[in-house]
């Protein structure tokens with residue numbers, strides 16, 4: 169098996185607080201292959217953003233990685249010095265966040281910001297860097313890029329700004345782009361454009377993508393594989409088509425039935441009772457057990473690990489424990 | 498139509514978005530107006546769910562606020578149960594206010610954090626003098642039960658609840674004056690999908706149980722498809738299409754409706770190839786002349802740049818586009 173581009177092993181992220189330590193990510197493991205788009209879904213608070221932040225070394229204090237490892241192309245990056253990590257960010261891992269303004273400095277023109285990023289990481293002359301910057305803007309669909317490049321971020325609309333951010337994320341030819349809810353702040357008709365540009369521009373340049381979103385529809389159209397997070401743990405991971413059309417984890421299958429679609433005719437949506445637990449109230453055993461209609465004794469006692477189901481799919485649920493021989497879900 | 502509950506005709510609202518007087522004098526700017534709702538007309542029948550969809554800034558909330566009497570129209574009229582709403586008469590508005598309620602997008606902002614849940618829910622009952630004494634407490638308990646919470650929750654404060662539970666509280670409050678009509682402005686867009694499903698199911702159950710009529714406002718076409726009987730599509734303050742829900746999705750008449758449909762990610766993995774959606778919503782202060790959609794429209798014709806299309810009848814509603822009406826063979830393209 170080839171070395172994955174990114175490998176996250178048993179990642180644990182904790183927040184020490186006065187009333188004890190909160191564990192926000194609890195032994196999360198997954199790989200991203202070269203050229204792959206991995207979607208990461210989950211409800212708000214599931215730990216999607218923290219996973220991205222931990223990988224790029226941008227956890228905000230007091231949050232800290234309390235266990236596990238992150239490997240980028242066979243090199244461990246979770247224990248690098250801040251200085252070395254800064255070089256990995258931008259150069260090897262590009263980032264796109266929900267609000268384009270967090271990535272753009274209002275005081276500098278788009279040209280200044282792109283050229284600065286390019287020249288920090290690549291050995292190019294000012295002139296070549298500018299040419300490269302214009303090419304990138306053009307690629308992400310900024311009309312009249314050669315002229316617009318000298319504008320300030322606030323001269324661009326929301327969608328255009330997010331295009332600029334994508335160009336910025338790709339400026340130093342990273343191997344991986346982590347996009348955290350890149351379209352959530354945008355209008356419906358603009359979301360589809362941005363997702364297309366993000367995917368195509370990355371794949372064309374050989375960058376893998378970790379796409380964080382709460383929108384299963386976006387994942388369906390964009391990702392190769394999808395990872396489903398629940399209460400800081402991986403519930404299910406596998407090829408998009410398998411997970412969407414035949415989810416195995418009771419949480420994932422409930423979630424799929426809960427999403428209204430344009431084609432469905434059902435009168436009622438599938439209902440998962442309750443809501444995701446807070447970090448200080450995660451139940452013993454399977455974190456989903458109070459909401460699960462298949463719950464049995466073992467679920468309340470022991471935490472299920474990811475179980476390989478063939479075809480690259482893994483499910484953390486005791487229903488699929490080989491020893492149980494209980495396949496009638 | 499006799500069973501029409503709410504009828505909106507020519508509803509228009511301008512906002513003055515001019516710079517301060519001194520700036521205008523110095524910069525020689527004119528006063529500027531933004532038309533958030535422009536000549537909007539539709540009817541809502543008793544017991545149905547009518548949805549308004551549109552992107553941010555299309556005027557959805559402005560229309561909702563005018564209908565519930567929180568904002569005065571610049572022109573046009575609203576009829577509720579046959580009577581024209583008279584914004585000038587406090588008494589008439591008060592009498593109407595009991596009969597309709599509103600649920601807002603943000604369940605965090607819409608509940609007073611210093612009030613106990615019981616008092617929040619009882620407020621409309623007290624305001625309209627519907628009940629007294631111990632009866633109110635019993636009614637609050639019953640309403641909490643109806644929305645899937647428990648009577649004991651009346652003693653708690655809003656911050657003790659999750660987003661979905663707060664939206665349930667907002668719904669219980671809206672139900673407490675026994676309204677016939679509820680305006681729901683993005684009731685689930687701040688919620689996660691699993692919680693959204695609970696709230697949408699609850700809204701449907703309540704509609705069946707109490708014969709409620711809903712005006713549902715949302716930017717999410719899938720939610721709208723799931724919930725409504727009829728749908729109006731807004732673009733820059735104008736209603737570009739109205740149709741039966743099923744029809745709108747199988748046979749959209751207006752190019753903008755079609756574009757919105759094409760922008761929805763395909764969860765069914767059908768691999769349908771869609772027309773790429775282009776452009777963004779322009780600045781509503783200076784909307785494009787003629788058909789405001791013309792800069793983004795794949796079917797744009799010369800007249801679209803100058804003449805504003807009027808709403809004309811379609812199979813199940815109306816649409817405002819120059820392609821229609823002229824018996825247009827051009828309507829076939831694309």
Ligand SMILES: Nc1ncnc2c1ncn2[C@@H]1O[C@H](COP(=O)(O)OP(=O)(O)OP(=O)(O)O)[C@@H](O)[C@H]1O
Nearest residue numbers: 512514531533552553554555556557558559560781
């Ligand atoms: N009080 C106000 N003063 C000036 N402009 C306003 C005011 N209220 C609304 N507008 C403008 O009117 C237009 C319609 O606003 P509205 O809030 O109705 O949009 P919406 O369709 O509800 O959008 P969203 O999806 O963002 O909630 C927008 O351009 C908005 O900026």
Ligand SMILES: Nc1ncnc2c1ncn2[C@@H]1O[C@H](COP(=O)(O)OP(=O)(O)O)[C@@H](O)[C@H]1O
Nearest residue numbers: 183192210211212213214215216217218219447
């Ligand atoms: N600074 C912090 N202090 C305490 N808890 C935090 C902090 N930041 C995030 N969390 C918690 O970690 C969990 C995961 O957060 P996050 O990764 O942002 O979720 P998502 O992106 O999936 O919505 C949440 O329960 C959140 O409340």
Ligand code: SF4
Nearest residue numbers: 454457460467485486
């Ligand atoms: S482990 Fe048990 S409680 Fe958890 S999802 Fe599986 S069946 Fe449900």
Ligand code: SF4
Nearest residue numbers: 788791794801818819
């Ligand atoms: S009127 Fe013209 S520009 Fe407007 S939607 Fe119809 S064809 Fe397109």
Ligand SMILES: [Mg+2]
Nearest residue numbers: 216217218349
């Ligand atoms: Mg997040």
Ligand SMILES: [Mg+2]
Nearest residue numbers: 557558559682
């Ligand atoms: Mg609104």
